Amino acid sequence: MTEKDAEAPGLARLAALIADETRAACLLALLDGRAWTGGELARHAGVAASTVSEHLGKLVAGGLLAEERQGRHRYVRLADDRVAQLVEDLAAQVAPGAGAHRPRTLRASSAGSALARGRTCYDHLAGRLGIALTDALTGRGLLRQDTGFALTDAGLGWFEYAGIALRPTGRRPLARACLDWTERRPHLAGLAGAALCRHALDAGWCVRIGSGRAVKVTAAGERALSELLGTEAAELR
Amino acid sequence: MTEKDAEAPGLARLAALIADETRAACLLALLDGRAWTGGELARHAGVAASTVSEHLGKLVAGGLLAEERQGRHRYVRLADDRVAQLVEDLAAQVAPGAGAHRPRTLRASSAGSALARGRTCYDHLAGRLGIALTDALTGRGLLRQDTGFALTDAGLGWFEYAGIALRPTGRRPLARACLDWTERRPHLAGLAGAALCRHALDAGWCVRIGSGRAVKVTAAGERALSELLGTEAAELR
DNA sequence: CGCACGGTTCGGCGGGCGCCGAAGCGTCCC
DNA sequence: GGGACGCTTCGGCGCCCGCCGAACCGTGCG
Known part of the structure; x- marks a missing residue:
């Protein structure tokens, strides 16, 4: 005690x-x-x-x-990312209180919000874009969400094939779930989420809008993601 | 903004x-x-x-x-378990500050502490016992930690074989990492962690010591876990 | 060289909050 | 029914802490 x-x-x-x-x-x-x-x-x-x-x-x-x-x-x-994770977790905990109506209004009335569509969450992608990518990875058997939250072997291969290096640094987990505060659904965070986000920005798949954390997918990004993950362009907007 | x-x-x-x-x-x-x-x-x-x-x-x-x-x-x-997770996360965050010497003193000087050996953490097993079980699961390919934190298909089969039902309730994840505050290592939490703990207590694998959250493995538990996971009795003490 | 500007330090003000003990209320048990 | 017990409410005390404006320090630019 x-x-x-x-x-x-x-x-x-x-x-x-x-x-x-x-x-x-x-x-x-x-x-x-x-x-x-x-x-x-x-x-x-x-x-x-x-x-x-x-x-x-x-x-x-x-x-x-x-x-x-x-x-x-x-x-x-x-x-560090631990602090970011902590703040995100706390913020996610407070939101459910207003969660009954929040998502509706955010998605409906202000559906035009760039932030709701896509944004960075510390160092990975969030918003509808982050969800769409996470869903695509899951749907193709690259990411398991049913028994936890982890990349599959095929998922490791996909990152390599896509040219996204996953060099382990310290003890940060490769894959981690981060709860989105607009979509109320988990999306890919951790080392892989950060690497994917970084690559998306470096390769011109996404660009930042203004000075905030909002991002949007480019035409080149739509093509690349369609080829690599089979996503529809509409899902990414 | x-x-x-x-x-x-x-x-x-x-x-x-x-x-x-x-x-x-x-x-x-x-x-x-x-x-x-x-x-x-x-x-x-x-x-x-x-x-x-x-x-x-x-x-x-x-x-x-x-x-x-x-x-x-x-x-x-x-x-609920979300609150428990939050408090654990916060507590884990604060510990590293004293983490340089804390674990040493806890493990060495007060190595006799029943809490450090085995305890429940909200609704799953923690302490050296929790770590040992998590390691055993990982070592036998039942739990993946290298690419995130999730049960494998073999892991699902193991729970079924062991007679531990995993009925999904709500949105609680099946497997989740919880950072131990004495061992500084992740152990199995989430639905599977709770089910395992519950079964361990119900089946007499473990018993609570006193009124706190300390637990210890029984002789029957040592036999059962040795058979199911190949653990050595010494690891569980 | 001097001015503009970002950041810091300090004193002082005000509000909020944790704490207690005393008094009150409901429940359980003899 | 009476007394013990667990919990709650209330008033009051004291402390802590966030806030500001003013003065100060250092950097960068014209």
Whole structure:
């Protein structure tokens, strides 16, 4: 029993880092996987620069953010994929509360939203695009979702055939499920998800829209994915 | 951008529920998967009954706990396995900070701890026992960890052969990785992990030690697991 | 060289929240 | 029916923490 008590303060301190609305807004913004400057985050969250400066100090000290200073700018980004996963999980947990009507309105009324169609979630693809790719991989027997969440041997072969290298780094799992907050369905994250996203951007299959995390599939991407996964162009839009 | 701002308050509110040390202690205690009374939790956390009563009210209102009232007792338990998973994930995230020396001391100095040997984590087996079973399953090709975390077809057959029914309920994944906080390694959670744990207790493979979440393998359990998974008795202790 | 600008530090204000003890309510048991 | 017990409500206390504006520091640019 006593060892649990030893954990409680740490758990509370970690949660407290996320428990502030301004810090939460920063973390969600940083889910796009990029580095933001303090000023950008301040404007985004609608608070004074001095306020955000203190918040970033706490988040960095708490290990949630990594910082990089360039000239007079302070760039921060999520410390690693574990933190990104954690924030996504927490965000997914809070959404079901409004989940009964949220997906409807998001998909229907604002179906024109570029974010709902496709976006990056930290370092992998999400939104309808992410779901479509995950479904295509599953449908062709490259990804198993029925007994967990893992690539099959055929799936490993597919990545190799597609020219997407999967070099294991550290202990990050190859495949991992990430729950989408608009579609309410799991999509491919982990090392393979990140590699696929990176390749999609590098090879010109997708391009970023504006400065946010929204992405859209290009004509070349439609052709390549149709050939590699048999997807219909309409599914990707 | 605006839809992220809409999420920030919810995220902060959820995190705030965990951000209090007393509430964190309650959540960690409830990770044993059982229902506790308010008084028990108050004594465990070392605060007045009135204080814990208010905390439980918030946790229930926030959807993290489910309550059941019986006579003059108020029983609470974690609302569902998603909440349990969330708390485990957060606890696992905080541990690495002290992870450099923690595991050593836990395994070495207090290697006699029954909790480190075997315990239940919400509704599945953890500790060295959980790791040993997960390793055995993986070693025999019943569980894949190299490309994600999923049972193989042979694994499905094994559960059937062992007489452990895996009836899918809701959307809970069949296999899921749960990071152990003493061993720092993933072990089997999800539907299959829960079914295995339940069967192990029902069939007398394991028995609970005292009233906590510590468990130990019986002689009958050693025989059964040796036959079914080829484990050595020493690995399970 | 000097101004503009991003970031940080500091003091002070205000609100929120966890804590307790006392009092009250309902349940169970003798 | 009376008393013990578990839980809840309420008032009040104290602390912590997020916020701002002002002053300050350093970088980069004209």
